[in-house]
Amino acid sequence: DIQMTQSPSSLSASVGDRVTITCRASQTISSYLNWYQQKRGEAPKFLIYASSSLQSGVPSRFSGSGSGTDFTLTISSLEPEDFATYYCQQSYDFPYTFGQGTRLEF
Amino acid sequence: QVHLQESGPGLVKSSETLSLTCTVSGASINYYSWSWIRQSPGKGLEWIGYISTGGSTSYNPSLKSRVAISLDTSKNQFSLRVSSITVADTALYFCARHGLSGYGSHFDYWGPGSRVAVSS
Numbered sequence: 001d002i003q004m005t006q007s008p009s010s011l012s013a014s015v016g017d018r019v020t021i022t023c024r025a026s027q028t029i030s031s032y033l034n035w036y037q038q039k040r041g042e043a044p045k046f047l048i049y050a051s052s053s054l055q056s057g058v059p060s061r062f063s064g065s066g067s068g069t070d071f072t073l074t075i076s077s078l079e080p081e082d083f084a085t086y087y088c089q090q091s092y093d094f095p096y097t098f099g100q101g102t103r104l105e106f
Numbered sequence: 107q108v109h110l111q112e113s114g115p116g117l118v119k120s121s122e123t124l125s126l127t128c129t130v131s132g133a134s135i136n137y138y139s140w141s142w143i144r145q146s147p148g149k150g151l152e153w154i155g156y157i158s159t160g161g162s163t164s165y166n167p168s169l170k171s172r173v174a175i176s177l178d179t180s181k182n183q184f185s186l187r188v189s190s191i192t193v194a195d196t197a198l199y200f201c202a203r204h205g206l207s208g209y210g211s212h213f214d215y216w217g218p219g220s221r222v223a224v225s226s
Contacts, residue, residue: 001167034212043200043216044151050209087151091210095166096141098151 002026002090006099013104017078021102023071023088031067032092038101039084047086048073078104108132110201112220118195120226124188128201128217135159135182139204141213142175142186146197156204156211157184196224 003026013019023033031051036044046055048064051071061076075082083106088099114126128140141156155165157175165173174187188195198219205214 030209032209036213043218044213045216046205046212046214049205049212050207053207055214089151089212091212094164095168096153096211098153100150 001095002029002093002097004088004090004097004099006086006088006102008102009100010103010105012106013078014106015078015080019075019078019104021073021086021104023066023073023099025069025071025090025092028068029090029092032090033064033066033071034089034091035062035064035073036087036089037082037084038087044087075104108203108215110203110215110217112199112201112217114199114220114222116221117223117225118191120192120224122191124186124191124195124222126186126199126201126220126222128184128186130182130184130203133203133215135177135184136179139211140175140177140184141202141204141211143200143202143213143216144197145200145219149197152197154186154188154199191224193224193226195222197222 005024007022033051035048038044052064063074085101085103087101109131111129118124139158142154157163172189177184200219201217202213203215204211
């Protein structure tokens, strides 16, 4: 299985901050990398596919980059509704696997 | 508007079989692939398996021998069965639709989740 490792596991930030979350794959996955946001008590929400393509309706303050084994999710200016847990997921090979999550908190 | 809704028992006895159904509205299950994903405190998000438009399946090797996913096109539903349930299968179970890009599948729509507890 391809292991996905996110860092940091948790991150304290404030409204207006720029934050970056890193996801590393245990082997090269080209750009087969997706990002999700999950708020407490809700299902994950799809944000970004193919490493850097924003899903329709997702605010432009979210961006993704990377290829190969190293990827980042950046939020350019945090809004109150962005405090949540973020997950990366590889779609390069079965079984699909997720990172362990990064909790973004005040 | 695409909507997915899981249904099933909230409590299952150890060694029995868990059955969950996902009812889809706003999209035909004939045109997309569909997955089951579960979430537990100990293991995070774990992909269980998927079924394609043609009924082909792929399962996570960690569960493969115990899992089956099927389609019911007449009801626009798909289902999950997990046999020989143990306490380790206690989790929140999600159904999700596959979106497609040039880089494999992503999960673009999710159900709210069905919480399953396993009693010994």
